[in-house]
Amino acid sequence: MAKGKDKRTIVTLECTDCVQNRFKKKNKKSPGIYRYVTQKNPKNTKSLLELRKFCPFCHKHTIHGEIKN
Template sequence: MQLACTECKERTYTTRKNKKNDPNRIELNKHCPRCRRHTLHREAK
């Protein structure tokens, strides 16, 4: 599963999740190297 920045759409993080515990898309605040600041990252398809 990849996490994409909501502002520039770049996919910079990969992670795993348990689909039974987290059926919805994950949203985390992470540092985006392209935007050079912390932004909201959402689970990408």
């Protein structure tokens, strides 16, 4: 028989370049911070998730790191 599905948690990935630029430019208004939503299995991936994804605000592929929900 097939086993039941493992509990997968929903995680949010945030663009690291947008976050750094937002704190550097305090006077200028930044366009925003782009976020992706994905799932991960906490049994297999205990560390924080980091993926390289496209950010439409930066107009390039950047590293998106996991944040607290």
